[in-house]
Amino acid sequence: MNKKGIGSINISFRSTILIVFICLLFILILLFRSLSNIFIRNISTNFAIHICNSEFPLAIQFNTQNNTYLSDDISIKEEVLNLLGINKNNLVNTLNKEIKLKFNDNNKLVWESVSPYTLIADSISKEEIAANENNKSDTLSQGIDAGNNLPNINKNAYDSGLRLKELGKTPRVLIYNTHTCESYPPGPNNTLDQKINIASVGDELVKELENNYNIYTIHDKTIHDIYGYIDSYKRSGDTLSKYLKQYGDFDLIIDMHRDSITSKKVVTSKINNENTANIRFVVTKSNPHFDKNMAVATSLSTISNSLFPGFCRDPFFYNKGSYFFNQDKSNNAVLIEVGSIANTTTEAKASAKYLARIFAEYLHKKYTSR
Structure with a gap:
């Protein structure tokens, strides 16, 4: 074969290779664009x-x-x-180390019962609270369900004399939940379902305060703990700051929680033949204005003990807590625990009307003393 023929073959071969390369490049570009579109569409x-x-x-x-x-x-x-x-x-x-999650048979997200805050020294651990209960007057009786053998307290839940003349346009009480997913039996200990978790108790309290006492109340149900407990107080603090910026201070600010001790006897009272979940205030001593916050908790506890003896447990103290439990943001801020994992959602909701009475008494005294 002559050189001219060989040259023609080489040119033809190179052209073929070039065409194949261009085709492959074109296919890759289309594939990349397609995958990019899928990727973008799937961003949550x-x-x-x-x-x-x-x-x-x-x-x-x-x-x-x-x-x-x-x-x-x-x-x-x-x-x-x-x-x-x-x-x-x-x-x-x-x-698993950061977010204790599981999915139930209905493919719904629920949380395992875990020990929160174990990664920071100053953070609150409800299991630690439970352990410390052994050193207090209301010592634990683990495994004893005394819910059906409690002395009954006969006391009217409502007092119409505490009802304000009108609801007004300015909110007086703010309720929020740092650990919004905390829940009660018979459901999981933690859940996003706000019909049964601690947020449902807050909803019940709002109804009692507004319908029976004309106390305008905001209940913020931001889910602060869905991405882990570690920074939940930081996130709830941001939420609280937004409300303080918008409305100024409130007459009462409640961070509502659920305790984790397992003694039914310690956390249950019977009022008007109805089982209720006991309440408890938690305060931080290193808070810059601890005295102010403690005065609020003490006043509420005193009112509770006068009206419904045994309904309010002794306050629990922390030296600092995580972000002071945000109590440094307002003199009127308190953390309250409504029942524990030994109570049911029904019992926790039943406490709302008595808690509303206590708040109404407190605010009535506050307003009349001005």
């Missing part, structure tokens, strides 16, 4: 919000009419894992 709303917030701080709220929304402190780690296609069971294992 919360992740997108987080990215936006990095550049443009936003106040994203859902169902704002009921003051219910997810905290805007989004975990990028979870979103990235989701985008990588890691299934929820593997995700649970991966994040």
Whole structure:
């Protein structure tokens, strides 16, 4: 074969290779664009919000009419894992040290019973509270269900003389939940279902305060603990600061929790032949204005002991607590625990009318002394 023929073959071969390369490159470009579109479409709303917030701080709220929304402190780690296609069971294992999650038979997210705050020295551990109960006057009787053998307290829940003339336009009481997912039997110890968790008790308290006493109350149901307990007080502190900025101070600010001790006897009272979950105030001594907050807790406890003996347990003290439990933000802020995992949701909700009476008595004295 002559050189001219060989040259023609080489040119033809190179052309073929070039065409194949261009075709492959074109296919790769199309594939990349397709995968990019899929990737973008699968970015979750919360992740997108987080990215936006990095550049443009936003106040994203859902169902704002009921003051219910997810905290805007989004975990990028979870979103990235989701985008990588890691299934929820593997995700649970991966994040187990940070977020104790599990899924029930109905594929709904629930939380395992865990010991919160074990990673920071100053953070509150409800299991530690339970252990310390052995050193207090109301010592634990583990495993004893005394709920059906309690002395009955006969006392009217309501006092119409405490009712304000009108509801007014300015909120007087703010209720929020640092650990919104805390719940009661017969359900899981922690759940997002706000019909049975601690938020449901707050809802019941709002009804009692507004319907029976004309006390305008805000109940914020931000879920502060869904991304882990470690920074839940920081997140709830941000929520509280937003309300203080909007309304100024409140006459009473309640961070409502559920205790974790297991003695039914310690955390249950019977009032008007109805089992109720006992209440307890928790305060931090290192708070810059501890005396003011303690005065509020003491006043509420005194009123409770006068009206419903045994309904309010002795206050529990911490030297600091996590972020002072945000009690440093207002002289009128207190943390209150309504019952424990030994109580039912029904018992906790039953406490709301008696708690409302206590608050109404406290505010009545506060207003008449001005």
